[in-house]
Structure formats: structure tokens, C-alpha cells
Amino acid sequence: MDVKQIITDSSRAIADQYVLPEVGSTIAQRLTRQLAEGRYDGAATAQELANLVTVDLQSVNGDGHLRLIHHVDEVPDMPSEEMYLAMAVKQASSTMDGVRRVERLDGNIALLVIDPVLFDPPIAGNSITAALQLVAKADALIIDVRTVRGGDPYTVALICSYLFDGPPTHLLDMHDRQGKHLQQFWTLPYVPGPRFGGTKPIRVLTSAGTFSGGEELANDLQFLGRAMIVGERTGGGAHPRVGLRVHPHLELAVPVARPTNPGTNDNWEGVGIIPDIEVPAEGALDAALQSLQTQTATACKPRSTDRG
Template structure:
């Protein structure tokens, strides 16, 4: 089903502006963005076109104030549930079922270099713990490991901590989330125990990134980089460090609004706007070959 017919933009804009003002992690910016949407509506900027075009126009305006890539009006071709977060969750479930639970590739290259692709997302941990544990246990025996995040567009911070737990030797503070409507911060730590076997915290580890790597996948790369645990190979990532929630504002439209911000305990900063900068810059298409060569050299030297 497509949504090429026109719609009345006013109810969508009114509700989106209200949600941004109430929930966006930066209150002052939230008011600016909400005022901008209402002003653009009054100017007639959203009058022409259907739901898909409205999503494009509104997203451009939402991101025009501070370039927050998580702040969006998402179009869904099929009608979605009005329940909060249901639209995103349904789409994620389809991807989960089509990707072996988010671990679509495990490969052993020459020299004993294991490759584990995580994508297209880091799915909710209550879904993904079993396939992630199986894949991470399988590669634990390799002398070196490459984790491919080039096509990973984000997901669950709890799954980030779960993956990190297999790549470290001891319980480690990874990140702290600060929320709009909560006092203090919520710390994220690696787990003291994991199902299966750990790859551990000493063998060579490489993480592949691209200009499409986003959100929780960026956190995984950034956390490991800040801890000095992994070498990042590839391209700078997209630069989205604000966890978000989704609200259905029309049967085909979902407002996704960041409700928190990440602060890394090592850098006291995050990757918002700048992306994760690779330690070994190269084209994403060359990243696996580059990391493979680095891993083989490191294993030979050891």
C-alpha cells in the first residue's frame, strides 16, 4: 500500500511539535524546533503532497536546527500501530527474522582471522542474546577478530554492552546515558559473566565502519576505541549519539525523538555530529582487506 494521496498536515505537525517540546533531550532546542514546525505550517510549507513527501520536508526542518539525525518524521509504506514504538519494533522484527538474529555472517579468513558481521541492527537483547552469544562463542577461539559494522544502523544499547562483554576480560564501565526526564545518569557496564566463551580482552580486535554505521553501532565502535580495545578501520560514521523513542502521529508517519544523550567515561564526550573517527582510515569497500592484513601481521608478530 502506498500513500501518494494528499493529507491534512496540521494535525501531524501539531502533534509532532508537541512531542518534540515535551520529550526532546535538549529543552531549549526542543522549543526552537517546535516553533519552527508551527511557523512552517503557517507559511504553507507542508500543504502539497502525501505522507512520504511530508515526512521528507518535516525531517529536513527537524534536523535544520542542530543536525540531530535521530530527530525524524519517518514514513512507513504500510499502516502502523498507534501504540508508542510499535512501528519501529515491527520493522526491526522483520529485519531480525531475515538476518539470523543480527549475526548474518561468520567467516574464517586466511591466517585464522575470524570475521563476524553484526547487522543490519543490534536488536533488542531479549531477542538477540541467543544468536549473539552463539556467534561470539564461535569466534572466541580465533587468534584475531574483525567485527563488521559497516552496514549496521543502530539498535539497543543493552546489546552493545552484551557484545562488549565478550571482548573484555573484566566488568567495565562503557557509557552513561542522561535522560530528559530523569535525574542523574544511567550507567552501562559490560557483564561479569556471559553465556558461552569470551574472545577476551587481549587478542587483536578490529572494527569495520562506514559512512552508514549509525547510533548503537557507533557506540559499540566508540566504546571499544576509547577503552583502547579495538582498532577502528574504515570511514567516519554518521554521528548519532542520542537514543530515541517513536510515536505514531499518522497511520503512515512516526515521529522519532531523542530522549537522552550518551557520555563516555573515558572521553567525557560522545560521537554526536562528528561520528567515530577511524584509527586506520580507508574506503569502506577496502576495510575488510585492510583489517585482514593488519590482523595477520599482528598475529605473526605475536
Template structure:
């Protein structure tokens, strides 16, 4: 806890407002939010003596206009580096080392389907390519595949494309990012080459979701669902479609600001705010059993090899 003599909310709020107006993907909303933050500051709404409390109050105001859950003043109990994006990477690396590179579980069920759990996030591809690629090589031999994203909170779009590349046979357009900077457009496609055999485009594929499934994990789910490649089973997802950057505005506070928006080539939109509605809606705790029944049925209907 920081004492009131040491803690000064005003420069933190002002810097957050500045970063908003310069970087937020929706400039008009950014202006509204910056004005709101400055008004609340002038009214004494941020007269608190701790970084954690300021982060909570500012985050509530940031999300009050368009409910963008990526837009936050995020509190970090451990002091964060000053470099842009460094706060997220430091925590991510700890999670990577503790989760076998984001592949904490891989199981072959007795009746044929493989279950691949990807959690707690889809880590940056330069880290994740080896563990995720090894797991996808193993499941390439499965008769049916269930990818469990119920505990996955997001991740790297390049890792999304890498995973999808194992699940299609031909180059496939997955997504287009619309960046605020220079109004740039960036398409995401499956890769022409993967380091190992592909699971391919023809065998049954199921994605498990929960209300916690978010951001990059939602992109993976949405891409596969919209392209008709996977059946989604579970709960409606969290609804975060805007990639974000992070700026350290205090040793324990990071302003996380979306700088782009996803546009799917099939739907022409994304899952922001609404989340992804599963094809088979059920409690997350029941999703694996439901997907297993669907996989068994699909395998039983296949002609003999």
C-alpha cells in the first residue's frame, strides 16, 4: 500500500488520458473518455491513497462508455518495468514457465478423440511455437480433436494463425486487423508450412469455451467457427476483440489501451462485447462430456477405413 504522501493520482490520470487520445482505436470515444477522466479528477473522484484503488476506479470509468474490457488501468502487485509492453511480458513469462509453455494437458480418450488443453494463454509465437507445435504434431494422428479453451484468457494473434495452420490443408484467410496507427490493415492467414504433420481440414474438431474464454482465445474460436471448421461447445465467451498495448504510468499501474479491431472475412464483424455464442450451449463444466458424445457420434458415422 502506498501512503497518501507518496501517491499522487493526478499525473497518472493525466498521462492515461493523453495515451487514450493518442492511441485508442476509436478516436471519438477516446476524447469522451479523456474528458470523463479529467472531470472525475477535478471533482475529487480519484482522491485515493493507493495505486490499487485508483486502478479500480479509473478502470470502471474507462469501461463505462463502450464496455471495452481490454481498456483498463491495471494494477500490478509486483513493480512493473517502464518499457512499453514490459509489464505484460514479465507476467506472461512466469505463466509460460509454469504451464509447460501453454500446453498443460494432452490426453487421448479411450474412444478415440484427443483433448488438447491450451491455457492460461496463447503465448507469443517465438515462445509457443515449440511446445504448441509438438502438441499439435502429436494430435495430428487423432481421429477427432477437442481443444479446451475454457481457462484460456487470450494471447498472440500469430499463435492463433499457427494453430489454425495445423487445422486446414490450404492457405486460409482468418482475420483482418484494422489498426488506428496510419489506418493500417493487416491480414492474418494460415501458414503455407508447419513443422510437422497437420491434423488437417477433414477430421472432427471441437472447441470448448467458458465465460472466461477471452481475447486471443476468442479469436481462435471465432475464426474456426466462422469458417465452419469447428463445433463450439460450452458457454458464451467474454467478448474482447480489440488487441491492446500497455504503457506503464506508475510503478504499479499499466494503462492497457486497444489500438486495433478485428474484422472477420466471413462475418464482416467480430465478437466485441457480445462474446461468441457456442453451437452447443451448455455449462462449461459439461462441455467436455458434450463434445465427447458429439465426437463419438461423428466417428461412428464415418465409413470404415
């Protein structure tokens, strides 16, 4: 294992590609300094090196997406996008495309549990749309992203497309490391099958472990007033990343873009999504059900009449 080459390649990639240029330069300099001071000399395995380097990568600004990842299986020697696709397809095939559970609860409330990732639409689009069509006739919807660690903005947009009515809704803007606008994400004008729609109540369950794509789904629905978030403050990882092979068993994850809510310069990086109803993650489903029951009871309560 050529530790010097791994650190040199990683430092260069971070300096050249990290979404916050000044921070990226600082992180790259830190890695180089740590190498010179012998911090990584004791790393006997790729796993040990990954652990040490990840601590240093995240020591400057706490970006949870920025890390050196050890893989038991050899990382494909491909460009990063193809490398990610190959690994994602393999993971999706063993997790039912991330659709862990769809259930009808008492009161015609639908529960959709997503785990562990919101896989890209070309991988999991059929499974996601099938689940959303199944819950479309429910009177309320609970989306559980408590164990979601990542995902694709296009998949978030696909899910949200079933949860709004009318013309496309602006969800998110993406910017590059120079602050230049890259892309906007909107709900789709057409989706296969019926929509759940834009008026029935939605709750999204979160935990401290909810990260990245799971946070974006919660963020978009909360920011637009479409859903209430129930559970714990999330992990605070907003910056999408690419994967770079720096060793047969090591992938360097480098954040390369920055999302913002429409019309703002804000996102959830380092802050997380703050729940509307804050409860321990294990009690989030019960709290969401209670919240929906309260909302239903309030909506059905007859108004008093002033008879003078």
C-alpha cells in the first residue's frame, strides 16, 4: 500500500474539486502536513488508513460526505460516475431497490419505509413509483427515512411529484464550487398512475442518522409546507459527492456541489433538518400517528355558531 501516493492523490482531488474552494485547500494542506509528520505511518491496512484519513478530512468543517471509504471488494477501475453506478446497482439488488416496507395502518394511513438509500431513478424508479401508486388512495401518508443514508435528487423529485398537485413545483437549486448555478429540480408534470396529491396530510420520520438524500426529501417537503417532520434532528449532510478510486480498496468521496432551497442561500449542511415534532427516533411513528389523529379530529370538529 503506497500511503504517500494515496494521500497525494487525495489531497490534489480535494484541492481541485471540493465544493468550498478555500476549505478544500485547507483540508488538502492538512492531509499533506499529517503525512509529513508521520500520522499515517502506523496504518497497516487500507481500513486503518481510511479511518485515520477520514478523521482528518472532517476535522476542518465536519462535512460528513467528505471521507475515505474502505471497500472489502475491489473498487472498479472506472470513472467515478460509472463506479458509483456499479456499486449502487449491486446494493439495490439486495435491498429491494430501497423500498423496505409498504403498509396500510389503521385509519387508512399508509406507511412507506425507505431504506437504506434513495437509489437513482434508472435503478429503482419502477419500485418507487409502484410503492407511491399503492399508497395514493390512503387518507394520510407517513414516509419513514430514519435509516436513509443517501440518495439522488432526481429520486427525491420523483417522490415529491406524487405529493403535489397542479403545475411543477420548484424543489431545489444546485450550485458548483464557484457558486455558479448548475441545475434546478422540480416536480414532474406527469407521473405513472395516480398521485397521493397535494392536500392530504403527510408526516416524515427522521433520526439523527438520516443523512444526505433522506434529509433532502424531508427538507423539500418541510420547506414547501407539504409535510411535518417527526423525530430527531438529522445528520446535516447537504453536499452531493463523487467517488474517486485512490487504491484498489479505497474510494475518496469528494463533495462537489451545494444545494439551496428556492429563493434562499440556505441548506441543511452542518445543521440538519429540525423536526416540527421532536421526539426520540424510536417513538417517531407513534408520535406521527398521534399527530395525524389530532389533525383529523380538529378538521372534523364542528364550528360553533353565533346565534346572537
